[in-house]
Every structure is written in C-alpha cells, then in structure tokens.
Amino acid sequence: MNPRVFKGARDFLPEQMLHRERITSVMRSVFKKYGFAPLETPAIEYLDTLTGKYGEDADRLIYRLDYKIGSKDAAALHYDLTVPFSRVMAMNPHLAIPFKRYQIQPVWRADRPQPHQGRFREFTQCDCDVMGTKSMVVDAELIAITYEVLKVLGFENFLIKINNRKILNGLTQYAGLTAEFTGEICRSIDKLDKAPWEEVEKELEEKNIPKTAIEKIKALLLGKNLSIENLRIAFANIPLALEGLDELTEIFKLLEIFEIDSKNYTFDLSLARGLDYYTGPIFETKLPLHPHIGSLTGGGRYDELIGLISGKEMPAAGISLGLDRIYTAMEQLNMLSDIKTSTKVLIANFSSETYVPSLQLLHQLRAIGIPTEFFPEQAKMKKQFSYADKLSIPYVLILGEEELKMGKISLKEMKSGDQILIEINDIEKEISK
C-alpha cells in the first residue's frame, strides 16, 4: 500500500500546527472579548439538515456518506458551521437570547482542491454568530472582529467588502427584472473584481438578460459616484433597497465609533456571495494585492434560516474566518517565522556522572516555567547540538563534568554561537535577555 493523504486534506506537521494554534488562539481571545462563548457540534449530520440551505451549486458539494442512502437517516459531513448551529438553536429554545457563540471546527466540501488559492476539501472554519436580534450593532461588531483578528495577526492590506442582499434584490427590480434573476445577476457582477465589464456583460447576455436591463445595471455599477447616497436616489421607489441602504448607513456609522480604519473596509455593490441563506448585510475579506488567494473571511445576516429549520423565526448574523485561507496568505506573504518547537532550552545529555544533576536542573527550569527538554540519549555532542539546531531551540545548556566540579553550567546561545559559564541561579536572567 502506498501511504497517501486524502485529496484536498492535509497533515499538519508541528511547524505548521504551532502557527495554526497561534492564529486560533488570537481568534479565541478576540471572540471572547466580544462576548462569544464556545460551541461544538458533530462532524456528521443527517443529510436533510444540510440540503436545501445553501443553494443548488453548494448542495452538490456536500460530502454524503455511503450510509443509509435514500432513507431519512442518510448522513453527510457538515458543509459549514452555520447550518448546524441553526439546528442547535432550533433544538434549544431555552438559551438566553441574544445567543452569541463561536465555533472552530473542520468542514468538508467535495470540491476541486486548489492549494495555491487556499482551497481544500477539508478545512477549518472559525465562526462567530449571533442569534435573536436584528440590531445592526451585531453586524458592525462582526466586522470589527474580522478587522481586529487580521490586524493582530499582522495583516495590513486587507479589504472587508460590505454589501446588502436587499440592495442586490433592489438592483434586479431597478433593472426591470423579476426577483428570480437576482442570483444570476449577482453571480455575474461578483466577478467584476477580477474581470472587466465587457466579460460580465457577455455573460449576462448569455443568460438572456434583456439589453435594456444590462444597460441600466452597467450605468449604475460603472457610474462615477457609486455611493450609498446616490443609490438612495436611484432606488427611491424600491422600499427593500432603501431598507438595505439604511442598514449599511447604520453599520458604517458604528464602524467609525469602533475606530475601524476606513482603508480596510468599503461598500461594494458588486459583492454578492453564493450562499442562498443570506438576507441582509453581507461581508467578505480579500487581499487586493493577492487576488488569487480566495476570500479570507465571509459572512452576513441570515434572518430566515432558523425559521426554515424550526418553523420559528429568529434573526441571525455571523461570520466565518477561514483558518486555511489566513494561513495560506500568511505563508505566501512570509508572515510566518520558522519556529518548530516551543522548547527554549535543551539540556545536553553528557555522561552518567552528570545524569542526575542534569535531570534536577531540567525539573528546576520547568518549575519556573521555562519550556525545557533533556536529550534522552547519551549521544555525541554533535548529534545533540544538531538536534537543537534543527528545531531552532534557542539555548543549549551543558552540565558536564567540568561544570559540575565548578558548580556552574555552560549556556550556549545557538544563533550567535556564544557560550558562557554561569551560575545555575542566573539562567532565567540570561535567557530572558
């Protein structure tokens, strides 16, 4: 048998896991700061919980299990974390509303993997959702969380695009079309960040959208002053679109209060997002300088999804931060150091005479909180130093016979190669320099 990893899935070696853990720990601390509490749901769900929520295209990407196919108990791996969370809400009416949860788990999509773009079949989503309120404060907070996490991780040139499904529905009406065209139109104009208008226009023509409608859309999208205020005039007779514009105005006001740098977010009428369940504001983060990397985060308001599952209405909004996208971006932007272990000090295994004192030293260092390891084999010094070097362990401590006689220890700083003889009690001071 040939050992291989499932296509689109990956092993994460320690040097990758250390970074992934750091990224998720930044997220966890920001999520908690905004008042979110953790939740976990099963990797596996009944198929009927998942189907019919995302739209036709996405439904085909659900990983169905070869188990009780065709029956009510057919199962699948979850496609995202939003729908399982909505199921939890439908099943637990006793929870205090508004309910704010975060959830960090892998999800599966039967997609064609494209690693360079950060696209996989198994990947980790880091979600924050709020159920039970229509307040735009929540939507603004979700954007603030996205901003804060990316900032703390060291991203500078990211852009959170903001739009509203209500405005997009209004756009269809504005063009003189019925609501059923909204999806097709959105999918086409969504490409405007990558493709020129001519291509989008061609696509719209192929979808049999009337010329007059295309012209109206073009005039609006390519118009010089594509601001919320100007859209208000264009959409003056479309109440739903006006409602969407009001919501965005409110969000932008809140983002200012939260001191989100305005260079990191923008209103983008061409942002559509593929999932069917969004009903209001929608968000997506891209790196404008690296357009080939897919969106780092995405989210929006889905006021009708819970109703779809439980029959009881409950407004909701959420975001998903893509751990793998963020990791891929950081990797390609050289934002990751080459750390391979958390160990700060390696104590060399010198001889049988120094065995016990070395282990006492090991215990002593761990007791004061210094991540320390002892080389378990009595190998040649060369081998032990080369181990420290490979793992980029910053310090090696040698407690050999000579040091033992003097009652001191040798401390070598690996990067510079400098080695000094110090008192045991001075270790903490020396390595924190």
Added chain:
RNA sequence: GACAUUGUAGCUCAGUUGGUUAGAGCAUCGGUUUGUGGUUCCGAGGGUCGUGGGUUCGAGACCCAUCAUUGUCCCCA
C-alpha cells in the same frame, strides 16, 4: 464539470535528432580520532523513469490508451 499543464530518487529538477551500468543539488544517514550545531571535506543508502500496450536491433525520450498531478474557470473559507 470545461480548457490547459506535467508525471524521472524523500524534495527540486537535468537527461542533447532514440544508443552501454539513468545523473545533479538539497534532504537523510555515517565518518572527519572521541566536550559543540548551523559553514569545510569524504563516503553511503535511495529510482522496475506514473501504469498498460505499440513502433524499433534498441525507448526515460516517439505513438496510443489509462491513471494521477498542477493551474485557470465555476464556486467558496
């Protein structure tokens, strides 16, 4: 699903119009006389050239098929 790309050592690749026993760098392991890595020097292991068939005296190179890979599109985190 559509179009394109590439399959030679663990990795990155070379391999000249087909011609002995298929090479390099990196990585791995060992040695460099035994208390010091990352830098020197020496050495070793590791490939049925994706798979199956065909052309030929002869195929890693050419032809067909097949599988896989990678990229773009679609869609998304």
